[in-house]
Amino acid sequence: MGNDVSLMSDVRTYSVGTMATAARSQTLEVVRDAHESIIHVDRLTAFYGNKRVLNEVTLKIPSNQITALIGPSGCGKTTLLRTLNRMSYATPGFRHEGTVQILGQDVRSLKDVETFRRSVGMLFQRPNPFPMSILDNVTLALKLFGISKRRRNEIAEEMLGEVGLLHEIKDRLHQSPSSLSGGQQQRLCLARALAVEPKILLLDEPASALDPKSTRLLESLFVRLAERMTLVLVTHNLAQAKRVAHHTAFMESGELVEWGDTAELFSAPKDERTKVYVEEHIG
Amino acid sequence: MKRERFLSLIFRVTTGVMASSPFLILLFILIVLVRDAIPAIRYQGSSFFTGVTWNMGNMYANNPIVHNGVQAAPGASFGILPFIMGTLGSSLIALLIGVPFALMTAFALVYKVPKPIQRVLSPMVELLAGIPSVVYGLWGVESLSPFIEFKLGPLLTRLGHAVPFLAGPVGTGFGLLTSGLVLAVMIIPIITATTRDLLMQVPTLSLEGAHALGLTSFESVRFVAYPWVKRGIFGAIVLGLGRALGETMAVLMVSGDAANYLPYNLYSPISTMASTIAALLDSALTDFTGMSVHALAFIALTLLVITVITNLIARLLVSMGRQNVHVEM
Incomplete structure (x- = not known):
């Protein structure tokens, strides 16, 4: 339904035959609507104590695509990401106004955060494997959710295969993850997150501690995963955003300055602040 | 040049002695006790x-008996099984009650209590550890x-039918x-403080990983934080x-002697x-044969050996646990 309306408005815009930019933004609407938005952030203002870190951020993140959040350090992109699965709630002094709706649920009033977090996975700045064997890392959550051992191992094998680890470490499944390289550990953490079948994956600078080769490998996994889930990627690396993200949002000083189609944001930023930042960082 | 070489020799010798002092002190105590x-x-x-x-024995007699070439007061007999049992029994009770209490306190302090309250409560644990044992004894x-x-x-004796050891009087x-209870209260602060410091070192990133995966806070602590610290615990x-094995004053006051x-x-x-050593030393010194003091020294030696063995076993278990890096699921 939404699709049709958008298409019609699209046609109308064309028929009026206005400026090229207007046409382009309308085209973007079509793309967005083709992927129904799954995360609605509405006038989100967040504080740590008295310090305001997010200011009236409104953003819709489309499903089954990769949305990158970029901006200088301290711009609030990580806080925004961590508010999506309520991780920021654990920081002392955190509070927020405005709403965040994910999968139709208001995250503030969630009754069961644990169940919610199963559908919103997360990958962190550095690999954080649990102190247990590689296999147990992937199956722990499944075990706690009461899935049978046989099924758990099947899922683990499938997920380790998905992230390309299975053939690399087939004979080391019962060893500690500390024997893996940083990139392998991060892929293990990805497999662990995937095992509970999340619908959304939050990525907090997941490649910032990795070498270029591991980074590329991880990026290719993200692109493939976007076929079946929604990814939100916080990154310092603009080239990375350019490579993988369908949409990019630029933030500065807690404000969402601009967001849109990635190629467009980088090639023709509408806001002067975006332009300056992109030019400085892409080089 | 010569002078510097001499100074460096002195430095080497003194640091060498200092570094080996723990071993030397233990050796010295051991030698003195064995000789005694x-x-x-x-x-x-x-x-x-x-x-x-x-x-x-009869310390007022003037006819010492001679056995295996050593003198003792007539009727002297030194059997310490009751003291060994008393020591092990009271320490066991202290551990059974104190350990769960201390671990839960530490976990709560680190993960459940809001930061400002934690800042107030945390030093109090150290404070408790510093209370002189005679004060705990008096409370006992x-x-x-x-x-x-x-x-x-009287309440526990009702369980006497099921567990005869709990029966009266x-x-x-x-x-x-x-x-055991006094000892439990005394060891709780030590175990709590040590465990708390260990838990503070668990990487936040690991715990966040667990939370982000949808684990409850108990599951995160059980499966992620605990394996990090279990050796240390x-x-x-x-x-x-x-501390429980060696505690003297407080136990002397409440043990019933x-x-x-x-x-x-x-x-x-x-x-x-x-x-026992503390309680009997005074009268043992009046033993004209000196044997009673030797017997107390033997108790001290036994206590030292038990303590050292306990520590060694613990270390052995820890190093065995180290080879087994991951938790069995």
Whole structure:
């Protein structure tokens, strides 16, 4: 339904035959609507104590695509990401106004955060494997959710295969993850997150501690995963955003300055602040 | 040049001595104790550990008996099995009650209590560890022993049908259970403080990973934080056990000062090795043969050996656990 309306408005815009930019933004609407938005952030203002870190951020993140959040350090992109699965709630002094709706649920009033977090996975700045064997890392959550051992191992094998680890470490499944390289550990953490079948994956600078080769490998996994889930990627690396993200949002000083189609944001930023930042960082 | 070489030699020797001082001190104490205990070892032999009767003999007599070439007062017999049992029994109770309490306190302090309250509560744990043991002993005498005599004891005796060791009589409230509880209270701060410091070192990133995966806070602590610290917690428990085994004053005040019989139930009066040494030294010094003091030195040696062995076993278990890096699921 939404699709049709958008298409019609699209046609109308064309028929009026206005400026090229207007046409382009309308085209973007079509793309967005083709992927129904799954995360609605509405006038989100967040504080740590008295310090305001997010200011009236409104953003819709489309499903089954990769949305990158970029901006200088301290711009609030990580806080925004961590508010999506309520991780920021654990920081002392955190509070927020405005709403965040994910999968139709208001995250503030969630009754069961644990169940919610199963559908919103997360990958962190550095690999954080649990102190247990590689296999147990992937199956722990499944075990706690009461899935049978046989099924758990099947899922683990499938997920380790998905992230390309299975053939690399087939004979080391019962060893500690500390024997893996940083990139392998991060892929293990990805497999662990995937095992509970999340619908959304939050990525907090997941490649910032990795070498270029591991980074590329991880990026290719993200692109493939976007076929079946929604990814939100916080990154310092603009080239990375350019490579993988369908949409990019630029933030500065807690404000969402601009967001849109990635190629467009980088090639023709509408806001002067975006332009300056992109030019400085892409080089 | 010569002078510098001399100074560096002095430096090497002094640092070498300092570095080996823990070993040297232990060795020195061991040698002194063994030397002091030799007459008692010769007089009593292995029945020292298996005997139940402790009797320093007739110290007013002037006809010492001679056995294995050493003199002792007539009728002297030194069996310390009751003291060994009292020591191990009271320490075991202390661990059974103290350890869960201490671990839960530490976990709550680190993960459940809001930061400002944590900042207030945390130093108090150290404060508790610093209270002189005689104060704990007095508390045991004034408050705990009446409580056990009139409240807890009678309640526990009802379980006597199922567990005969819990059956009455409760007695005076001075005994095994009271000693164990006082010791528990004394070792809780040590174990809590050590465990708390360990938990503070668990990487936040790991715990966040667990939370982000939808694990409850209990599951995160159980499966992610605990494996990080479990070796250290074991060390903390051994530290507490060491204190419990060697605690003297507080136990002396509440143990009931029993001799010549083994603990027959949970409320039975006991003596521990440490408290016996303190309690009997005065009269042992009046033994004209000197044998009683040698016997006390033998107790001290036994206590030292038990403590060292406990520590070694603990370390062994820890290093065995180290090879097994991951948790069995």
